[in-house]
Amino acid sequence: MVVTIEIRKMYRYPFERVVDMHLNKYPTPLENHIRDIKTVEEKKDISGIIYRRRIATCNNVLPNILQKVNLMNVDDVYMEEESWLDGKQKTMNIQSRCLTWSQYATLQEVSIFTESTANPNWTEFRQMGSISVTGVGRLNRLFEIFAQSFFSRGIKKSVQVMEVILEQRYGHPCS
Structure with missing residues (x-):
């Protein structure tokens, strides 16, 4: 079974500020599960699109009962x-995936x-996620239920962290 989640958010800050915050928000004391992010590849093509590949090191947040596996x-x-950043357009x-339990x-x-x-001073954000567990036998569904709940909370937390950092750095949002 595949579990999917989708969120939409309007940040009332200009595109450049929101993108800068996304690229620089971690690590932060506002989110202690993400300990480090390293850029392992960055290049710019002839049209000006900047490609980045980054690896995040996160804490294992699986409940103890699931870690018994x-x-x-x-x-x-x-x-x-x-990520592919087109500053002109x-x-x-961004495409993200878990490497650990692939x-x-x-x-x-x-x-x-x-x-x-x-409003050109605002930035639209959409995120779609999917989770499918296939390699742990009868526990597949249990892992999917946990992953769906954690993923949903994680997306909301990420949006909240962005809002707090944007407001701390740039003040109240644009109207």
Whole structure:
């Protein structure tokens, strides 16, 4: 079974500020599960699109009962994020996936930042995620239920962190 989640958010800040915050928000004391992010590849093509590939080191947040499955009992969980930033078109597309348990589960996110058509000082954000667990036998559904709940909370937390950091750095949002 594949579990999907989608969120939409309008940040009342200009595109450049929101994208800058996304690229620089972690690590932060506002989110203690993401300990480090390293850019492992960055390049700019002839049209000006900047490609980045980053690896995040996260805490293993699986409940202790799920970590009793030996394969899930790891300290570090690694996530890969690939992004394509088009400053001219004011869009940034992101694809993220979990590297740690890829032989047992597929966790993917697609995120899109665009300048708002309603107000050029605002930024539209959309994120779609999917989770499918296939490699742990009868526990597949249990892992999917946990992943759906954690993923949903994680998306909301990420949006909240962005809002707090944007307000701390730039003040109250634009009207």
